[in-house]
Amino acid sequence: MRAVVQHGTGGPEVLELEDRPEPTRNSGDVLIRTEAIAVPFYETQMRSGQIPAGPAPAVFGHEAAGIVLDADDPALLGKRVVTMSFTGGAYAEVVAASQYSLVPDGITAEQAVAAAVPASVALGLMDAANVKAGETVLVEAVSGAIGGYLARLAERNGARVVATAGQGKADIDHDDPDWRQQVPEGIDVVFEAIGGPRAAELTAKLAFFGRILAFGMLSGELPVFSVADLIPRGLTLIGFGGPDAYGKRVAAVRAEALGLVADGTLTPVLDRAYPLADVAAAHARVESREGTGKVVLVP
Numbered sequence: 001m002r003a004v005v006q007h008g009t010g011g012p013e014v015l016e017l018e019d020r021p022e023p024t025r026n027s028g029d030v031l032i033r034t035e036a037i038a039v040p041f042y043e044t045q046m047r048s049g050q051i052p053a054g055p056a057p058a059v060f061g062h063e064a065a066g067i068v069l070d071a072d073d074p075a076l077l078g079k080r081v082v083t084m085s086f087t088g089g090a091y092a093e094v095v096a097a098s099q100y101s102l103v104p105d106g107i108t109a110e111q112a113v114a115a116a117v118p119a120s121v122a123l124g125l126m127d128a129a130n131v132k133a134g135e136t137v138l139v140e141a142v143s144g145a146i147g148g149y150l151a152r153l154a155e156r157n158g159a160r161v162v163a164t165a166g167q168g169k170a171d172i173d174h175d176d177p178d179w180r181q182q183v184p185e186g187i188d189v190v191f192e193a194i195g196g197p198r199a200a201e202l203t204a205k206l207a208f209f210g211r212i213l214a215f216g217m218l219s220g221e222l223p224v225f226s227v228a229d230l231i232p233r234g235l236t237l238i239g240f241g242g243p244d245a246y247g248k249r250v251a252a253v254r255a256e257a258l259g260l261v262a263d264g265t266l267t268p269v270l271d272r273a274y275p276l277a278d279v280a281a282a283h284a285r286v287e288s289r290e291g292t293g294k295v296v297l298v299p
């Protein structure tokens, strides 16, 4: 099969299209012929070495959708599923997956990969933040997949959304180094995706007993907060991510997330599709930050 292999860290050229043996399936896994593979921003950071990736050389990629070729349960054969792996292997024509969800009828493979992980992360974040009607939430990087779904879910809950994005895509431009000064006071919940040493400036904008959900590091650095930042306003800081604590809760709401796409509550936004051979162009597109919506690879 054709697969994209990561050779060390660096620019898009460290990703090479190669012929590789098809993966074998363990009991409980499904074997999938991929139809669409997501290229989320965090993968460009893994490729460049900004955040840790697994050992190289190895087939790269984490989020794919496709048709089941082999499974323990014969009823799964021919069904469309979407999968997320913490250990790579998704940029390939065939993928073996232990975690997968059935894609509801009427949802394309591209839409499935644009929704399955980010929409379920957004649902998990909303649950952890316990956003209530009438509250004001700050959604950082609303132009990203998770941010877009968070804004929709928060509005559906009756919350008011204040949002940031780059290049004029939202009221607050998060490429302005002083953007945190533009955030209005009285924010009840911050969905903190950007991170970095200046994240604590936001605590001055939070209402008493506000919550900060730290879940991303789009700037390349984790957010920095100290207890002294939290005490004066009685703030709660919640770390959200990884495969175990919240990761298990996120996996548990994946079917619900896909159901919200199927019933029209959430709308996946697609930017561009590239053939597997053009993986370097796909990574460059994500890093350019010129588009809005998900970049996908189509084998």
Ligand SMILES: NC(=O)c1ccc[n+]([C@@H]2O[C@H](COP(=O)([O-])OP(=O)(O)OC[C@H]3O[C@@H](n4cnc5c(N)ncnc54)[C@H](OP(=O)(O)O)[C@@H]3O)[C@@H](O)[C@H]2O)c1
Pocket: 039, 040, 041, 042, 117, 118, 121, 141, 142, 143, 144, 145, 146, 147, 165, 166, 167, 169, 174, 193, 194, 215, 216, 217, 218, 219, 220, 240, 241, 242, 250, 289, 290, 293
């Ligand atoms: N905790 C978890 O469970 C979990 C799970 C998955 C992902 N994540 C993290 O969540 C974050 C968002 O993921 P996503 O899937 O929504 O991303 P995505 O759809 O790939 O979009 C990335 C967005 O990030 C923005 N961005 C890129 N570089 C930035 C920077 N230096 N400063 C500010 N914004 C920047 C871009 O917006 P503009 O072009 O408008 O600037 C782009 O729209 C990432 O950090 C990812 O690692 C966390």
